[in-house]
Structure formats: structure tokens, C-alpha cells
Amino acid sequence: MKIRAIATVLVAALALTACGGTGDDSASDSPTCPGGEIRFGVEPFEDPAKLTPAAEALGAALQTKLNCPVKVQVTEDYSAEVLAMQNGKLDIAMFGPLGYVFASKRAKAEAMASFAGADGKLSTYTAGIWVPKDSDITGLEQLRGRSLALSSIGSTSGDALPRKALKDAGIDQKDLKLNYAGGHPEALLALTKGAVDAAEINSQQLATATESGTFDQAKFRQVWTSAPIPNDPITVRGDMAPEFKSAMKDALLNLDPAAVKEIGALLDVDPAGPLVAVDQSTYQPLFDLADTLGLTEKDV
Template sequence: MKKALGLVLTVALVLAGCSSNSDSNSNNSSPSKEQAGTKTKDKLTMVWYPNESGPEIKPARDAIGKIIEEATGKKVEHQTTTDYIIAIEALASGNADIAYMGPQGYIEANAKNDKVQPLVVPSGESGTLNDAIYHSWLNVRKGEDGAYKSGDGYSLDNIVGKKFSFVSNSSTSGFKVPTAGIISYFGKQDAYKSLTVDDLLEGGKGKFFSEVLYGGSHQGSAVNLLTGKADIAAFCDTCVSNYVELESGKENEPGAVYKVKEGAAEPFNTLVGKQFTIISDTPVLNSPFAVNTDSISAEDIQKLKDAFTSDAVAKNPVIFLPKDSKDSGLLKQKSGNEKFVTVEDAWFDPIRQLSK
């Protein structure tokens, strides 16, 4: 029997190398040339994906902004967004100087402008890059997971013809990894040996999916599932962790059931108690803070690296929530060893390979 996507996506796991709204006005100045003018620049713009643009993440955004201000002596203005592309374009064009973005978004920004480079990523539980991963899930509503059971695991065979929700086609865990896994799984079958990403972009009669939706954020994709708009939805663990809690099973494993917790913020506030089941789980490389090196001086970039990787930041409970915290936040401790670590562009090559 064919197993769950969490098993067939070993290609993604291997490749993963597992060893516009604004809080304030955005900076619309053009990027400087060859670092010209960066020494006199008195403000830096930090752009955020839709996933991290909600009010529940504002304390963490402000804490990150404070780190940047104290390290560089420059005022930070936060640009929150409603679309991945806005954030990617802002960083690539130099209208933003720093961004927190997924691996795929970073790769797209870097392809548009090679002056975009990674600054740091959150480490794994070991405090290193060796386990610096989060999780890409495929999920169905609790009670409907039986249609995908196969022995002691799950099969993807019955996803054909269903209503499917992605996050954005610039999302790593909400599009790039799921589509790679679906193509890998079904490509072994004669009927789908020519299946491509283009075949998964939209649904309809005669298409692989009957309907394809895009949540615009991981939260939006989860809402598409829980409100019945989609039968299956891709979203990641970290982006919904502020709103859901484990009901049964083992964390990040197929068969685990999560429910929307009491007091969940929008857009989950009307969905308290709703449950979903993971039918696949795939580890993905952690998301970077990236910078436009054409709009920030090399001196300031080094200051930022030193500040982000400091013990003070690793121990900041607003940025790295303690593991027993019930608060919402950007990142959460599991072992107590988590911190930011520097990373080079080549570290993201495994994600680039998913497009080939």
C-alpha cells in the first residue's frame, strides 16, 4: 500500500538537508548604489509576511525592531502585508531593507536581486542549523480522515478531485513542498506520469483538483479547511501554533489531531473547538531574516548579525517564548537552546532544487 505524503515526501526531506497594511509608513526610497548613502540613512524598513502581520505578533515585531534600532542606531518602521509578493518585491526593490520570509520567498527575492542575502535563521532545538526545521502539513477535517487511511498510515490517492487549499505559490511549506510531494507521489502512476506544477495551480472539470484555493497566509489556508471551503489544506505548524493545540496523537506526525483553542485570535475566533487531522508531515528548512545588502551598509549588517545571535536575544521571552508560555508569539522554545544563527545563501539550495 502506498503510504502518506509524510513518507513519500522523503525527496523533500532529503533535499531539506536535515543534518498592504502598515504599522507605520513604509520607506519608498530607491535602493542606493554600491552602498552610497547608507551611512546617512536614518531609518530602516522591516517588511513582514501576512502570516506575521497580525496584532498577536506585534509584540514580537516591536521587539525585533528594537534590536535593529539598538544595533544600528537607526529608526525602524514596520511594513505589514496582505500578500507574499508585496514583501518579496519590497525587499528585492530596496523599498524594504529587512524581511522575515520563508525560504521560497527568500529565493525569489534573491533571484530578482542578488543583493538580497540571508542574515540569520532560528536554530533547531540543538541550537544549531542541524535541526533548524519547521513542518509542512497536509490536513483534513477531523472525521473525514478515514478516506485517506491506508493500513497504519495514510494514502494520497483520494486527494484527486478534491477541493485543495494552498497558501501562496511563493510559500515554501504551503505550496512548494506540497506540490513537489504530490508530483513525486503521483508521478509513479502511469495516469499521472506527466503531472506538473501547472496542473495543480487551478482546479476544474478534468483537472487534478476540482477546485484550488489560496489562503494568502497559512492562517487563511487553515480557515479555508475549517470552514468547509476546502477538503484538504496545506499549512505549516509554526504559523498556526498561536491558534491551535494538540488534541490527540504525536506532534507533527500523521494522525495527530489539533483543535482551535479557547481565546484564539482572528481569524480563528469563530472556529473555537474545530478540529483537523494531519495526513502528512514534511520537515522544511527554517525561515530567514533577510537583508538587502545594497541598502544596508556592511558595517550595519555585521552589527545586526552580532545583535541577533547574542545571548540577550536568545533569552528574550518576547521573541523566543518560553516552552511553557501560553502567549502568542513569533518563535517558541522547546529545548531552551533555540537561538538565531547566521546562515549563507547556499544553505537554501535544497529548496531551489525543488523547482528543478
């Protein structure tokens, strides 16, 4: 009887252990909630004090839609975000268009959705170079021998497009004093403080800085602007399960516009509409730009 009682206790204990293990494994192995959470990376295109809560609002909406915790991480720089996805540290990520080009090559990142206006059309932005209003610089040609602040290496509007424009104007990088300020806000600040002769200010940064009162357009002039650039894509890592990709895309495309309003405003999308579907073809001009400039993963 004693042996039978011990055996009964052991069987019950093993049954409880098996049930607990199965429950934990099924949760962590769920195709739509891998490892029990979704890791969401966001490139540092704006002051973290503004960007982080905006990105977390988007993450919270996704968490509700997918019934899975979403961990948002604003990365240190563009290259760190690409590397994190390549190393399997991010499941989804919002990249600048050029960052997406390299993430697609290194992590097989797939573009799923991007930001649209209230009219339902994919939003765009532009790169720009600005100078003080009383400057004698009227075009790119006059930048020869002058100082120019760019955002950071790997930025679409704050690095690649201005450098392409300079190249097209026959200006080599050694012909001017090129400074990477560390971000779009920092490049703008370098100009307003008189630390450089010119600086890149994209239309997104222009809108937020003008609204906050940190930039007075009346005191400066734009001497160059780019063609419209499709706004940042939200991507998924290429080796994620098909079920996860499908569920994530469906969740993104069916978010309430209120969920993307805050981060959309930082991208100069105001009022924001629902996210819209995008794919690699949407960003083909950026793939072509990387080829034209001879950019590789080392340049991000």
C-alpha cells in the same frame, strides 16, 4: 564699519548653515543607519494582530543595538516583500525560505541569521495536509477530484511543497480543486468550517492554532507531511554597505533571546535561543525545489 558688521553676520550665518548641513548629512549617510532609519520587512505568515507586535519587539531590540530607528513593515503578501526589497524599499527582511530564494535572485538578498531553539540548533518546521477525522482521504492519491486549500502563492509550506508532493504523487493541479485561501490561518479556517475537503496546515500554524484553541487536532488527521524545512532567514539587501551588513549581522547574532521570544513562538520555536548564522547553503534545498518545479519570480 557697517559693511564689516554685515560681513560678520553673513559669515556666522553661513557657518551655522554649514554646521547644520554637515550634521544632517553625516547622520543620514551613516553606514549603519542609512537615511536615518532601517527599514525591516516581514512576510505575512501569521495573523497581523499577532505578528505585528512580535516583529516590532524584534525591531525595537535591533534599534537599541544599532542606535538607529527601525521601521517594521508586515507586507501584504510574499511577492510584495520581494518587490519592495528589489526596489530598494527594504534594507533588511525576514522571508519565508522560498521567498528568500527569489529575493536572492531579484535583490541579491543575503541570509544572515535565523531562529534557533534553546539548544542553539537551527529550528525547522514542516508542511502538512490535513483532513477531517472521518474523511475517506488517507493519502495524496485520494485528493483527486477533491478540494484543497493552500495558503498563498509563494509560500514554502503553503504552496510550493504541497504542490511538489502532489506532482510526485502523479496528481496534476487540474485533477483537483485548488484554492488559495490567502494565508495559513485562512487555509486552516477553510478546513474547520468545512469549506474544503483538505487543507495545508504547517507545523507552525498548527502549534499556534492548537494553543489558542482554534484547532482541535482530535477532530482531524494529517495525511501528508514534508521533510523538515529550515526556519525563516533574516536577510539584508545585497547592495547595502559592507559596514551595514557587518553591523547588522553582529547585532542579530548577539540579541538577547528575550528579544526574539515573541516572534519565535509564532514560528514554533519555544523556548527560543539566540539567533544563529545562516547563509545561502542553508537553504539550498529550496533553490533546488524552485528549479524542480520550474518556478520563476512570476510565481511569487
